[in-house]
Amino acid sequence: MPTLVSTHRAAELLLFGERFGAEAARDLDSVNPVVADADLLATAKAQQLAQKPPRALRTTKMLLKCGQAEVIKQAISREGEQFAALLEREAKPNERRRCPMMKKAVILVLAIMVSVTCSPARTQAPRPARKHKNPPPTPNTVDPQLVDKLAAAKKPAVGQPLVIEGSTVCGPRGNAADTKMQELNNNKNRTDEPADGDLIPISWDDLNNLPADRVNDIQGAPVSVVGYLSIRVKQQTGAPGETTNCNLLNPDEVDWHMYLTKGPRQPINTAIIVETTPRVRPNHKWTTQMVAAYVNQMKQLRISGWLMYDFQHLDVVGRDRGTVWEVHPITKIEVQDQAGNWANLEQ
Numbered sequence: 485m486p487t488l489v490s491t492h493r494a495a496e497l498l499l500f501g502e503r504f505g506a507e508a509a510r511d512l513d514s515v516n517p518v519v520a521d522a523d524l525l526a527t528a529k530a531q532q533l534a535q536k537p538p539r540a541l542r543t544t545k546m547l548l549k550c551g552q553a554e555v556i557k558q559a560i561s562r563e564g565e566q567f568a569a570l571l572e573r574e575a576k577p578n579e580r581r582r583c584p585m586m587k588k589a590v591i592l593v594l595a596i597m598v599s600v601t602c603s604p605a606r607t608q609a610p611r612p613a614r615k616h617k618n619p620p621p622t623p624n625t626v627d628p629q630l631v632d633k634l635a636a637a638k639k640p641a642v643g644q645p646l647v648i649e650g651s652t653v654c655g656p657r658g659n660a661a662d663t664k665m666q667e668l669n670n671n672k673n674r675t676d677e678p679a680d681g682d683l684i685p686i687s688w689d690d691l692n693n694l695p696a697d698r699v700n701d702i703q704g705a706p707v708s709v710v711g712y713l714s715i716r717v718k719q720q721t722g723a724p725g726e727t728t729n730c731n732l733l734n735p736d737e738v739d740w741h742m743y744l745t746k747g748p749r750q751p752i753n754t755a756i757i758v759e760t761t762p763r764v765r766p767n768h769k770w771t772t773q774m775v776a777a778y779v780n781q782m783k784q785l786r787i788s789g790w791l792m793y794d795f796q797h798l799d800v801v802g803r804d805r806g807t808v809w810e811v812h813p814i815t816k817i818e819v820q821d822q823a824g825n826w827a828n829l830e831q
Contacts, residue, residue: 531723625693630686634694634705634791637684641704641790643673644763646729648737654730664795669728671703671792672739675763677815678706683788685709688746691791692756692807699793707811708788711744713779715752717772718742729762737762740772744787744811749780754806757794758787761813769830770817778819786826788816 533541643656658669688711694702720738725731729738739762743755760770778785792812801808818826 534723626690626695630684630690631695631698631702633684634686634702634707635698637682637706638702638704639676639678639706639790641671641674642676643670644675646673646732646737646763648734648762653737654732658726658728659730660727665727668794668796671790672728672759672761672812673763674790674813675767677764677767678788678790680816682706683708688744688756691809691811692746694791694807694809696793699795703791703793705791706788707791708786708816709744709756709758709811710784710786711746711756712748712750712781712784713742713775714745714748714750714755715743716779717776719772736765739812740775742775742814743805744785748782752805753803756807756810757805758789758811758814764813764815774829775817784820785829786816786818786820787811787814788818789814 645652645656646654656670656673657666658673660666660669683706686707686709688709691707691709718741719735720726720729720741721733721735723733725733726739732738740760742758742760743752744758745755760768789811790813792810794808794810794812797805797808817829819829821827
């Protein structure tokens with residue numbers, strides 16, 4: 485505490501143990517500005533921080549904490565020894581045999597407090613770099629004939645602008661500056677829909693394990709895949725948004741991320757991401773409530789649309805998804821009835 489306020493003020497606070505409110509804390513310069521609407525300020529600050537590089541923020545926080553780590557460590561160590569000794573002196577005769585254990589417990593708790601004050605091992609370890617070039621090959625477990633069939637059915641994407649209430653609010657390639665991202669956005673922003681007879685059925689396992697070295701050959705193939713929706717339906721309305729939609733955040737301007745898993749109620753790190761887009765949804769009757777009704781249920785869905793390889797998420801495979809192969813955009817969602825027949829979700 486003396487590192488935050490003067491020694492005599494710290495003594496007053498610690499010895500008297502009196503409570504003090506937000507205004508007093510501000511006067512002590514131990515908190516940030518006091519405002520009437522804390523939620524509003526927190527939201528604004530969070531959005532401001534979201535625009536900054538996350539790794540730089542983590543490193544800065546770690547350095548701030550570690551700057552006083554040794555001083556705090558020594559102070560806590562002294563506190564542990566002093567309070568443990570105090571416990572031993574004031575213990576009743578029949579409690580003295582427990583004092584060594586009490587002392588160890590106090591020192592252990594304080595040691596844990598020291599360990600979380602500055603933890604370089606957690607904050608300094610960098611995430612794997614995003615690999616936009618030469619992605620690691622996927623184990624070749626897919627029938628080569630299926631891959632050839634996908635390649636033969638591939639149809640190049642022609643991205644379309646996002647039009648809201650008659651006004652163009654985002655172009656066919658979004659607002660990405662990078663050429664590869666512009667091309668990726670072009671694939672995401674197509675609006676043509678394959679006929680049922682053109683769709684190539686692909687198993688969940690095969691889609692999950694398509695080869696990364698055949699991206700240029702098979703991306704843009706019309707596919708249909710069966711699975712279960714897990715986790716949630718996520719509207720991408722949180723800042724900073726996505727470049728494919730020019731970082732717009734209104735519900736009718738964003739993609740919906742859905743997590744297609746091999747079985748029901750599966751974790752996110754096993755999911756295939758399938759997405760509806762604001763450019764395709766006006767042609768359908770889908771609502772988030774309609775789709776969410778099948779999340780974490782024992783009901784299979786069949787998802788149809790365009791095969792896409794979202795290379796920008798290679799660094800989170802195994803954590804936030806199971807693969808970067810996606811069905812994006814979705815052009816049809818079907819649910820299986822009790823007789824095993826597929827029915828359009830919109831009907």
